[in-house]
Amino acid sequence: MADTGLCFDALTLTHRDGRPLIALTHQIAPGQVLSLMGPSGVGKSTLLSAITGTLPPAFTQRGTIELNGRCLNQVPPQNRRVGILFQDHLLFPHMSVGENLAFGLHCDARDRRDHVCEALEEIDLAGFEDRDPATLSGGQRARVALMRMLLSNPEALLLDEPFSRLDSDLRHRMRDLVFSRARDAGLPVVLVTHDIADTDAAAGEVIHLSPSR
Amino acid sequence: MVTKSAYQNTRTRSVLGAAISAAPFLTLAILLGPIIAGLLGTLLPAVGLLRPDGNNDLTRLPFDMALETPGLRTSVWLSIKTGLLSTLAALGFAILLVSGWYGTRWAARAEQLLSPLLSVPHAAAALGLMFLIAPSGWLARVISPWGTGWVRPPDLLIIQDPGGWALTLGLAAKELPFILLMLLAALPQARPAETLRVTQALGYGRVRGWIWTILPGLYSQIRLPIYAVLAYGMSNVDVALVLGPNTPPTLAVRILQGMSDAELSQRAPAAVLALIQLVLVIFTLGVWRLGERGAAWVGRKMLWRGTRSSGALDTTLRFVGLGCAGLAALSIFGGLLSHALWSIAGRWRFPDAWPQTLNLNTWSRHGADILDVSTLTLTLASIVALSAIALTIGCLESEHRSGRPMGLGGQIILYMPLLLPQITFLPGLQILLLRGGFNSGFIPVVISHLVFVLPYVYLALSGPYRAWDKRYATIGWTLGISSDRILWRIRLPMLLRSLLTAFAVGMAVSVGQYLPTLLASGGRVSTLTTEALALASGGDRRATGAWALALTAAAWGPFLLTLILPPLIYRNRKGVLHG
Numbered sequence: 001m002a003d004t005g006l007c008f009d010a011l012t013l014t015h016r017d018g019r020p021l022i023a024l025t026h027q028i029a030p031g032q033v034l035s036l037m038g039p040s041g042v043g044k045s046t047l048l049s050a051i052t053g054t055l056p057p058a059f060t061q062r063g064t065i066e067l068n069g070r071c072l073n074q075v076p077p078q079n080r081r082v083g084i085l086f087q088d089h090l091l092f093p094h095m096s097v098g099e100n101l102a103f104g105l106h107c108d109a110r111d112r113r114d115h116v117c118e119a120l121e122e123i124d125l126a127g128f129e130d131r132d133p134a135t136l137s138g139g140q141r142a143r144v145a146l147m148r149m150l151l152s153n154p155e156a157l158l159l160d161e162p163f164s165r166l167d168s169d170l171r172h173r174m175r176d177l178v179f180s181r182a183r184d185a186g187l188p189v190v191l192v193t194h195d196i197a198d199t200d201a202a203a204g205e206v207i208h209l210s211p212s213r
Numbered sequence: 214m215v216t217k218s219a220y221q222n223t224r225t226r227s228v229l230g231a232a233i234s235a236a237p238f239l240t241l242a243i244l245l246g247p248i249i250a251g252l253l254g255t256l257l258p259a260v261g262l263l264r265p266d267g268n269n270d271l272t273r274l275p276f277d278m279a280l281e282t283p284g285l286r287t288s289v290w291l292s293i294k295t296g297l298l299s300t301l302a303a304l305g306f307a308i309l310l311v312s313g314w315y316g317t318r319w320a321a322r323a324e325q326l327l328s329p330l331l332s333v334p335h336a337a338a339a340l341g342l343m344f345l346i347a348p349s350g351w352l353a354r355v356i357s358p359w360g361t362g363w364v365r366p367p368d369l370l371i372i373q374d375p376g377g378w379a380l381t382l383g384l385a386a387k388e389l390p391f392i393l394l395m396l397l398a399a400l401p402q403a404r405p406a407e408t409l410r411v412t413q414a415l416g417y418g419r420v421r422g423w424i425w426t427i428l429p430g431l432y433s434q435i436r437l438p439i440y441a442v443l444a445y446g447m448s449n450v451d452v453a454l455v456l457g458p459n460t461p462p463t464l465a466v467r468i469l470q471g472m473s474d475a476e477l478s479q480r481a482p483a484a485v486l487a488l489i490q491l492v493l494v495i496f497t498l499g500v501w502r503l504g505e506r507g508a509a510w511v512g513r514k515m516l517w518r519g520t521r522s523s524g525a526l527d528t529t530l531r532f533v534g535l536g537c538a539g540l541a542a543l544s545i546f547g548g549l550l551s552h553a554l555w556s557i558a559g560r561w562r563f564p565d566a567w568p569q570t571l572n573l574n575t576w577s578r579h580g581a582d583i584l585d586v587s588t589l590t591l592t593l594a595s596i597v598a599l600s601a602i603a604l605t606i607g608c609l610e611s612e613h614r615s616g617r618p619m620g621l622g623g624q625i626i627l628y629m630p631l632l633l634p635q636i637t638f639l640p641g642l643q644i645l646l647l648r649g650g651f652n653s654g655f656i657p658v659v660i661s662h663l664v665f666v667l668p669y670v671y672l673a674l675s676g677p678y679r680a681w682d683k684r685y686a687t688i689g690w691t692l693g694i695s696s697d698r699i700l701w702r703i704r705l706p707m708l709l710r711s712l713l714t715a716f717a718v719g720m721a722v723s724v725g726q727y728l729p730t731l732l733a734s735g736g737r738v739s740t741l742t743t744e745a746l747a748l749a750s751g752g753d754r755r756a757t758g759a760w761a762l763a764l765t766a767a768a769w770g771p772f773l774l775t776l777i778l779p780p781l782i783y784r785n786r787k788g789v790l791h792g
Binding site: 049052053054056057076077078079080081082083084086088090091092093094095096103104106132133134135148149152154 | 685690787
């Protein structure tokens with residue numbers, strides 16, 4: 001297989017009770033989006049957890065996941081360089097906005113604050129570094145979560161219904177922001193969603209998962 | 214190629230990671246080690262081994278001596294009676310209270326009283342009740358002489374009555390808040406609001422509908438705590454010493470007397486009595502289990518009759534529950550108030566309801582000693598509570614990293630120290646410690662406290678720890694952060710309030726321990742509890758009041774930290790405090 005992008009080679013996920021969940025061979029080129037749709041419980045989020053390396057012990061994984069030529073199967077989650085966004089944004093509530101961004105930043109201590117301030121400017125939140133995340137609006141939180149993830153320099157991007165809690169206007173802008181950032185950075189993206197508008201905006205391949213028989 | 218649970222990759226090869234993997238085994242050893250050693254130390258002398266004179270022959274002499282103890286039957290019967298009745302009363306009134314009032318405005322307010330009530334040490338509560346209801350107690354003074362005609366304390370055996378009723382009352386009042394808390398903790402899973410709407414629509418009253426539909430599922434969840442209450446009620450020493458009868462005392466008090474007798478030959482028969490106590494508790498737990506089955510059978514029969522209770526009966530039951538729970542709370546808080554009053558009382562003649570003068574003489578006489586002993590008590594309690602929290606975090610984090618939850622076996626072992634009577638295995642531990650030459654005290658006291666503190670700390674922390682959203686860990690990992698750093702920088706800080714609560718619970722449990730302190734130190738370590746109970750028999754109410762008050766303050770103090778610290782530390786972080 002090609003050595004760039006995110007590749008699933010004969011990837012299958014099986015539940016402990018023998019129920020097959022997902023069988024997938026697919027390649028996502030850098031900057032491309034693969035959208036996964038299907039009813040809840042079909043295994044979309046389980047696939048994401050297999051990619052992040054947090055597959056619950058009740059599941060078995062066969063086949064390989066490769067990211068830019070690296071086989072991820074035995075790599076611990078903190079070394080996989082895969083970023084993820086959840087619908088609840090999950091900013092660390094005990095840290096300021098700036099601390100949230102700095103937490104995943106790999107650079108010299110001296111440059112950290114500058115990096116964080118620049119990053120906040122990029123998402124129109126200049127001067128927010130000392131704010132309590134609980135005081136942000138939904139759209140602001142979503143942008144901070146996106147930037148926190150981008151600052152950790154991921155090589156792939158996973159989206160677990162990240163737009164579903166936003167109102168429609170905001171959802172539209174957030175989608176554009178996320179997909180354009182992913183394209184600019186050349187990140188392969190896996191999008192899990194219920195919303196057909198998401199997959200349209202993603203303009204990539206769509207896989208409809210159906211419950212196993 | 215099968216990639217096994219990728220979760221296993223999250224285990225880090227660090228010192229902390231190794232410590233976390235070892236935590237469950239260490240915890241197991243700390244819980245089981247003293248129990249097994251203690252049981253052996255009780256069993257061996259009972260059959261004639263480990264004798265002080267060095268002779269070691271199997272003999273039934275200790276059994277014969279023990280069975281000849283005068284009044285043994287009465288002691289046994291007292292233990293069963295006070296344990297069963299106090300547990301039944303506490304459980305019954307707790308159920309009436311929760312079923313009648315859950316979800317009302319009153320319930321929310323009363324719930325705030327639970328923690329302070331619960332953390333009053335048994336010894337302080339028992340002494341307080343004694344101050345209240347004794348013939349010369351506050352209650353008699355308030356209603357005399359106008360109501361009773363008493364101008365001097367009546368010659369009545371109200372406390373330490375031969376029937377053990379004061380003891381039963383004291384135990385029921387003290388255990389009611391514990392059972393209430395357990396019920397309330399288990400309740401949300403039972404979805405009481407929805408269920409009640411259905412039963413009420415079917416024409417059942419509030420209390421009865423509750424007992425038919427919610428209680429069965431709820432009871433199975435609080436079964437282990439109830440068993441712990443029953444076992445404690447039957448075998449406790451700290452409450453029985455104060456409120457229980459003397460002629461003869463309960464079995465547990467008898468064992469303690471035999472074990473602390475200057476005559477070493479009394480230890481072997483006392484060890485036999487300790488084994489009898491164990492059999493008694495197991496037997497009574499069995500009887501209780503049969504009772505559960507019986508109650509379920511009767512309940513099902515009545516259910517088929519479909520009798521709807523009249524509104525009047527339902528209302529009566531509600532108010533009986535409220536009245537009895539109120540009485541329990543009053544007797545504990547009233548007792549504390551009388552401790553406070555006695556500790557500053559100057560002259561206080563019977564039957565005056567209030568002291569003639571108030572002064573600080575008692576405090577200036579005992580203040581320095583109280584401060585010294587408080588420092589020691591709190592130091593000991595902090596060491597114990599911190600160790601318990603470290604072990605608990607280790608166990609829970611190990612569960613998180615391995616992805617394997619604790620099984621039923623683990624839960625039973627965790628509850629073991631609360632189910633087995635302390636008086637059965639602690640004397641055995643003392644005998645072994647003395648034999649091994651460990652008579653200096655402090656470390657054995659820490660370990661024996663830990664055995665009883667660990668279960669409570671685990672119970673307090675495991676819920677919030679497991680409820681933490683694991684997606685925060687996923688976020689951390691995808692940001693390139695190691696599991697250890699996620700623990701320190703994300704999980705523990707987010708759980709600060711629960712950690713402080715667990716710490717306070719652990720401190721309160723340690724502060725209240727009587728037997729472990731007394732026996733594991735061979736009487737060489739004095740805490741506020743041992744001092745207060747030692748004073749109680751002397752009859753100096755002013756001194757006892759001051760010490761009992763200090764004891765309660767020591768148990769309450771750490772809870773203040775849980776109120777003060779989180780808002781202070783997370784002044785500008787609303788999400789941690791309310792999330």
